[in-house]
Amino acid sequence: MSQPRPLPRLLGSLLLVTAAALSSAAAAGQATAASAERAGAVRPLGQIIPAPASVSPAGSPYTLTSATRIQTDATPEARAVGERLAEVLRPSTGYGLPVTTRPAPQSIRLRLSSAESALGEEGYRLKSAPGGVTITALRPAGLFHGVQTLRQLLPASVEADTPQRGPWQVAGGTITDSPRYGHRGAMLDVSRHFLTVDQVKRYIDHLALYKINKLHLHLSDDQGWRIAIDSWPRLTTYGGSTEVGGGPGGYYTKAQYREILRHASSHYMEVVPEIDMPGHTNAALASYAELNCDGVAPPLYTGTAVGFSSLCVPKQVTYDFVDDVIRELAALTPGRYIHIGGDEAHSTSREDYVAFMNKVQPIVAKYGKTVVGWHQLTGASPAKGALAQYWGLDGTGQAEKAQVAEAAKNGTGLILSPADRIYLDMKYNKDTELGLAWAGYVSVQRSYDWNPGTYLPGAPAAAIKGVEAPLWTETISRNEHIDHMAFPRLPGVAELGWSPAATHDWDTYKVRLAAQGPRLSALGIDYYRSPQVPWPAQ
DSSP, X not given: OOSOOOOOXXXXXXXXXXXXXXXXXXXXXXXXXXXXXXXXXXXXXXXSSSOOSEEEEOSOOEEEOTTOOEEEOSSHHHHHXXXXXXXXXXXXXXXXXXXXXXXXXXXXXXXXXTTOGGGTTTOEEEEEETXXXXXXXXXXXXXXXXXXXHHHHSOGGGGOSSOOOOOEEEXXXXXXXXXXOSEEEEEEEOSSSOOOHHHHHHXXXXXXXXXXXXXXXXXXXXXXEXXXXXXXXXXXXXXXXXXXXXXXXXXXXXXXXXHHHHHHHHXXXXXXXXXOOSSSOHHHHHHOGGGSTTSOOOOOOOSOOOSOOOOOXXXXXXXXXXXHHHHHXXXXXXXXXXXXXXXXXXXXXXXXXXXXHHHHHHXXXXXXXXXXXXXXXXXXXXXXXXXXXXXXXXXXXXXXXXXXXXXXXXXXXXXXXXXXXXXXXXXXXXXOSSSBOTTOOOOHHHHHXXXXXXXXXXXXXXXXXXXXXXXXXXXXXXXXXXXXXXXXXXXXXXXXXXXXXXXXXXXXXXHXXXXXXXXXXXXXXXXXXXXXXXXXXX
16 A cells, blocks of 8 residues: 555534634734744634634633633543543643532533534534633533644643643634544554554544544554464464564554553544455465465565565465454454455455455454455445545546446445545655655645545545545654654644535645644654744744
């Protein structure tokens, strides 16, 4: 997927009001929200990422003080969201911020309400006034997303882990918000270079601020197998022992994988594990000779070429292997999906590819999961309910695009990950030290300036389930690498997935993105200062 290749909604009137408000704000203000903060002004309501569906500024701001309490419902979920908010705010403000179910004046209130069905599974309403801030949602995920909005409405220094100077104010008014798409994902390749549990958890923390709700983990590839499978132990002890360039590799024990899942769940993020097959399988083939058609295990691989490996489609042991892996992975994973890869199977004949997918998809269903595959899956017969993840390029692969669109017409859902738009491992420009360029250069504006709803010709709008930004790791192994390549492009992808199409405008977005610079710095994110964005002076 990352090497050179042959080649619930709100009323429309509210959306238009929001778009007009954002455009007016950009036209009227020469200074960014960040510079306004330095002058002591309150960040304008709605100057956040992703752009909210509806913004109604009104009245005086709310001020967080040492007397503030965080009042939640008695439910464990609301309490947990409140505790997480307190953990974020305490270090910078120095305030105690006790979490309580008792009413308190001028508090931050987190409320679940069955009367708020219009907000859907992830929507929320935030009301700010001098007497307090109230976040209301139908479901806990909505409360969590509302809290991320509250964080962004406070000064950027609230994200620091050391005491900072206030005042800590939130503009007055109401935000009513819910997502455009249910799938707003980020993929992390832990196979080309192994990334530790702490590195993955750190990425989850940063994704959640922008309301990303899916973490796709690419757990196996030619260069390494990263998840323990008890019935095939050499997958990790041998197949996981290396990485691109010949480094030490590594893998997750089942306990470590569960730790990642717990952290993601606490951030209302669903983990989608991927075992790529029938290609991208050299680590498995090297671990077990019987998975090869000739019965000979190839050597471990530390390069970056693709398309040379394949499971042996005719052998029954192949399906015993797949069944064991899916069974153990499904038992570990509470989420709905298992990703079976399916791309770049250049060493598998078309006939064998179709036969393989026809046998493997029912295995996924047998263990209670739904199939996700790269868009080449549409060249076989996608299972009922399956999702296809499209990673093609603008202006190329027209026959393949038509194939994907036809599958979408027949009920296959689509996740859009166009490589020349939102592959976060692509270079920004010719001077970018990290990353690749086989899909071209992907600037911050290019990654933002497209419409998922109209991107794939012939695909029904209802088939588009969302967007996902992959980060492949041929050149990436450290946190600063992740930071530099994901930020500031990742927030734009999050906005494409969350915000109404009517709010989409590069000129207003880049102003809001610039205001994120001090926040990213406060979070310790070493982001790329794109010249396309009017960042505030450091």
